[in-house]
Amino acid sequence: MWWGRALFFLDYIATGRIAPEHIANIVKGVTDGCKESECALVGGETAEMPGFYPDGEYDVAGFAVGIVDRCDMIDGSTIKAGDTIIGLPSTGVHSNGYSLVRKLVEVAGVKLDEYSEELGETYGEALLKPTKLYVKAVKAAKKAATIKGIAHITGGGFIENVPRTLPEGVDAKINLKAIKKPAVYKFLEETSKLDVNELYNTFNMGIGMMLVVDSADSDKVLAALKEIGEPASVIGEIVPGNKGVILCQD
Secondary structure: OOOEEEEEEEEEEEOOOOOOOHHHHHHHHHHHHHOOOOEEEEHHHHHHHHOOOOOOOEEEEEEEEEEOOOOHHHOOOOOOOOOOEEEEOOOOOOOOOOOHHHHHHHOOOOOOOOOEEEOEEEEEHHHHOOOOHHHHHHHHHHHHHOOOOEEEEOOOOOHHHHHHHOOOEEEEEEEHHHHOOHHHHHHHHHHHHHOOHHOOOOEEEEEOEEEOOOHHHHHHHHHHHOOOOOOOOEEEEEEOOOOEEEEOOO
């Protein structure tokens, strides 16, 4: 079933002085992301702005245009108590919370090129893993069953993103023990000393995307995701409530 897709992407890069090798690396990253998302990179702009940006600093932005039939839109309106929440794992911090991450690196007194036995790699490698894309995973899940709701766990973590897909009268109950967090989160938790709610309101904490499906369809969706190599798992359920998020340890 064709249910919608991204059509094209345009990028924008601004810097004080154009360093061809740096611009080439940025464009390669954008291109790789577009290929993975089955989206065409049709153009963009590179602006050299000396006096506005210091040498070595740059700003990157972009936007995508997509299309979907109204009848295929996933808007969360059919979500009900008893539905299952499936989590798709993140590769790490992704693209959110870096103001805090930079501060925590400073507070911990570690260097990005310093190797960590706990992480099994350098701090830089752990903290700067590319953001995982979920286009193929969502397509596979959608072919297997009806996806009632979907939430991309970006800035604002679970606390701010999950309620956007919930209708009135229900909460999302998340089982924290069901989430396998990347090792880097132990460093962030211990260094920040934030409580659970603050952590799940800042970071993705190991889940980059959340799907809501009927409980009868969860096994079919998990099997479809496993078939494409996506290690998804059930991380919670929908319960009666008021468009909130319940974090629990059971």
